[in-house]
Amino acid sequence: MGFVYALRYFYVVAIVPRFFVGGFVIAVAAAAVRLTSDPTAATDALTPVVLLQMFVAPSGFQLPARRGYYDLLLTTGPPRWQIALAHATASTAPGVVAWLSISLLELAASHGANSTGLAAGTCVAVASVSAMSWACGVFASRAASGVGWLLLMSIRPVARLASPLLLIGMTSLTTPLPFLVLLAALIASGVAFTHIVLGETRLEAAQ
Amino acid sequence: MTDVLLWARDLGARYGPREVFQGLTFELTAGQSLGIIGPNGAGKTTLLRVIAGLLSPCEGSLRIHGVPPEQALARVGMAYFAGDFTLPGAVRACEWGSLAAGRTITPERRRIRTLSRGTRQLLGLRTVLSRPHTGLVVLDEPWEALDVDASRWLSKTLEAKRDRGAALILASHDPQDLAGICDLYLLLVNRRGTLLKAHELSTVGPVTPALLGAILERLQVDALFVHVLQALGEGLGVVRGRLLLHQRLGLGDHAVRVYVDRADALAGDADFAPSRLCVRMGKERAADEKRPGARDELSAAGHASSSRFSYEWGG
Numbered sequence: 001m002g003f004v005y006a007l008r009y010f011y012v013v014a015i016v017p018r019f020f021v022g023g024f025v026i027a028v029a030a031a032a033v034r035l036t037s038d039p040t041a042a043t044d045a046l047t048p049v050v051l052l053q054m055f056v057a058p059s060g061f062q063l064p065a066r067r068g069y070y071d072l073l074l075t076t077g078p079p080r081w082q083i084a085l086a087h088a089t090a091s092t093a094p095g096v097v098a099w100l101s102i103s104l105l106e107l108a109a110s111h112g113a114n115s116t117g118l119a120a121g122t123c124v125a126v127a128s129v130s131a132m133s134w135a136c137g138v139f140a141s142r143a144a145s146g147v148g149w150l151l152l153m154s155i156r157p158v159a160r161l162a163s164p165l166l167l168i169g170m171t172s173l174t175t176p177l178p179f180l181v182l183l184a185a186l187i188a189s190g191v192a193f194t195h196i197v198l199g200e201t202r203l204e205a206a207q
Numbered sequence: 208m209t210d211v212l213l214w215a216r217d218l219g220a221r222y223g224p225r226e227v228f229q230g231l232t233f234e235l236t237a238g239q240s241l242g243i244i245g246p247n248g249a250g251k252t253t254l255l256r257v258i259a260g261l262l263s264p265c266e267g268s269l270r271i272h273g274v275p276p277e278q279a280l281a282r283v284g285m286a287y288f289a290g291d292f293t294l295p296g297a298v299r300a301c302e303w304g305s306l307a308a309g310r311t312i313t314p315e316r317r318r319i320r321t322l323s324r325g326t327r328q329l330l331g332l333r334t335v336l337s338r339p340h341t342g343l344v345v346l347d348e349p350w351e352a353l354d355v356d357a358s359r360w361l362s363k364t365l366e367a368k369r370d371r372g373a374a375l376i377l378a379s380h381d382p383q384d385l386a387g388i389c390d391l392y393l394l395l396v397n398r399r400g401t402l403l404k405a406h407e408l409s410t411v412g413p414v415t416p417a418l419l420g421a422i423l424e425r426l427q428v429d430a431l432f433v434h435v436l437q438a439l440g441e442g443l444g445v446v447r448g449r450l451l452l453h454q455r456l457g458l459g460d461h462a463v464r465v466y467v468d469r470a471d472a473l474a475g476d477a478d479f480a481p482s483r484l485c486v487r488m489g490k491e492r493a494a495d496e497k498r499p500g501a502r503d504e505l506s507a508a509g510h511a512s513s514s515r516f517s518y519e520w521g522g
Contacts, residue, residue, distance in 0.1 A: 002281075012302045013295050068293025072306055072335065075259045075345075077281030201261040202222070203252060203289060 002078025006086030009073045015059035015087070016094055023052050024098040031102045039110035042117050043169040045102050050164055053095035053129050058137025058145035061087055061192075065201045074201060084196035088189070091137065092130040099126050121170025124178045128185045129164050135188035138195060210236045212283070212343065212374045213258070217267035220253050227253045229266065231400040233393055237342070240365075240375035242385035245395030251378035252289060254395065255347050258376060259287040271343065283342040286335040290347055291327035296320025300330055308337040325352040336364055344368055345376045350384040362388065 031045035064070060073083060103117025116122060129149075136145035153159045160166070162181050173179065214234035220227045227250040235241050243251050256262040257269060260276030271279035279285075286307075294303060300315040300322060312333050319327055332349055344365065350358055365388060369375055379385055385392070394401045 009306060012306060013298055064295070067295075068289050069295040071259075071261070071287060071289055071293050074261060075280055075285050075287040076307070076338075077285070080277070200263055201256070203256060203261075203293070205252070205290075205292060 002082040003086050005076070006073060006078050006083045007090055009070075010059075010087060010090035013064075013069060015064075015090055016056055020052065020056045021094050024049065024056075024094050027052060028098050028101045028105075032105050035102075035105050035109040039106060039114055040116075042102065042106040042114060045106075046099065046117060046122060046168050047165055049095060049098045049102060050125055050129055050168060052098075053092070053126070054133055054149040055142060055146040056095055057092045057130050057133035058140070058142045059087070059091040059134070060140075060142055061138040061196060062199075063141060066204045068203055068205075070201070080197040081193075084193045087138075087196065088134050088193070091134050095130060096126065116169040119169055119171045120173055121167035121178065124173065124182050125164035125167040128167075128178070128182045130185075131182075131189040132185035135185065135192040138192035212237045212239075213269070213271045213376075215267065215269045218254075218257065218264050218269055219266035220250065220257055220262065221265045222253075226398055228395060228398045228400060231267070231393070231395075233391070233400070233402050235374045235376070235391070237372045237374055238369055239391065240369055240377065240389045242389035242392045243376065243378040243395060244385065244392060245380065247380055249395040250398070251380070251395055252347050255287070255289070255345050255376065255378055259285060259345050284338060284340045285343045285345060286338050286341045287345045288331050288335045288347065288349065290351065291324055291331055294319045294327055294331050304330060304334050304337075307334045308339060310337075312337050325354055325357065328352045329357045332361060336368070341368060341373050343374050343376070347378045348380070349377060350379065 027045075027048045030048075031042075034041045034045050061070075065074070074080075078086075099117065099122075103115070103122075106114055106117050133145055133149070136148065153163045153165065161177050164181075167173075167178055211234050216232050217229075218231040219229035231254065233241065243254060245251055253262065257264050258271075258276060260278075260280055269276060271283050274282075296319050298319050300317055300319055301311055301313055303319060304312040304315075313330065315322075315330075319330065322330065328349075328351060332346070335346075336344070349361055349365075353361060365375055365377070369388075375388070377385055377389065390404065392403045394403065
């Protein structure tokens with residue numbers, strides 16, 4: 001019950017603004033049009049979804065909490081771990097749903113012949129971006145997290161090794177680096193999760 | 208001890224190196240109400256957030272139903288509200304109002320940021336107080352920005368909650384807000400708290416320097432200004448030609464100044480019976496500054512106006 005209430009709370013508070021959801025809808029619609037004519041274009045169709053997820057998943061926790069926006073939720077009684085789980089779910093769900101939708105569209109358009117959307121590289125890319133972005137967003141603002149990703153991808157040597165966009169569509173991962181990135185993202189998520197569960201919620205106005 | 212809903216022992220809080228308060232000890236039973244009063248920056252909001260389980264104390268302990276606050280939240284049914292600025296402005300009022308009780312409490316569809324401050328405050332209060340099975344109500348400056356009708360509604364709602372067994376913890380920098388509602392008062396001054404029962408603050412009769420001295424000693428404050436006002440109630444008319452009796456009480460190293468206003472006071476006659484007594488500390492902005500001439504009197508007394516703290520008691 002606490003998890004459902006927390007999900008509803010984050011929906012009402014709109015931690016993912018409606019225009020971002022609209023962005024995913026447009027991306028999926030564009031993908032549907034593209035995949036209908038070219039079932040092999042899933043990589044192109046998924047790239048904007050992963051990019052958008054870099055800005056959507058870091059929906060922020062500490063900053064709004066310090067403004068008191070989550071006081072009602074935090075004092076209503078759901079266990080903190082359920083609140084953290086609901087926050088992660090609400091933050092990453094739009095991107096994950098868009099990714100799955102495009103993957104299913106690809107399967108349908110290619111009659112099961114292509115599954116770029118569900119390839120190992122794509123799964124690692126979506127998981128890494130979702131987990132790392134959400135974790136960063138717990139501590140920093142959406143803009144800071146998004147700009148961090150862009151910086152990472154604009155530094156060519158780093159991007160060549162760790163850019164999630166390059167992983168999209170890769171069926172076999174020959175180097176352990178993507179998994180290390182995913183591991184780092186999961187560790188960061190664990191830290192963020194622990195922060196929500198155990199951390200204090202200071203009020204900006206009371207310090 | 209079985210009736211005790213909440214207790215605190217030697218409670219202390221700090222932000223980094225800055226100590227907010229220390230050594231707070233109090234307890235509250237179901238159906239009791241505690242007023243937390245103190246000047247701006249005394250730590251009222253911080254104390255409420257510790258009670259609400261949003262902050263951890265740096266020392267001492269706090270228990271609600273025998274467990275730390277964060278574990279007691281669901282069990283006790285807490286209604287906590289820190290002020291209108293804690294409402295997310297982008298949310299529609301009707302959606303926010305339905306979050307606590309699961310039902311609509313207002314048909315207002317405008318976004319919160321477009322509402323007036325008083326309406327936002329009322330929305331926040333109505334939302335948290337609409338929760339069923341509320342056992343502990345924790346409100347920070349709840350009367351702030353409310354109009355007369357809303358204030359009356361809030362007072363009646365709080366009294367109804369208290370009568371149904373809920374404990375109330377209300378913070379205000381203006382003790383007049385809390386008059387008649389609270390059984391206990393926790394005065395937060397200079398990082399320390401003094402617990403006073405309501406009847407202790409209902410002195411009727413002569414207020415003597417000895418009594419004032421005892422109050423000051425209990426408050427343990429430095430730079431405390433005690434401002435005793437002659438009753439300005441009906442029948443007495445407007446006090447004219449006030450005589451300012453400036454008395455300095457020696458309490459250790461603390462410099463305490465006592466101002467006595469009374470129409471017919473005689474210099475040296477410190478035995479008087481005011482029906483209202485105001486304790487002011489720090490740089491004061493007296494409520495009665497609005498009276499003609501009052502500002503000049505305060506200025507003459509050497510006060511800069513910036514903040515005030517007052518407590519009134521008596522008939």
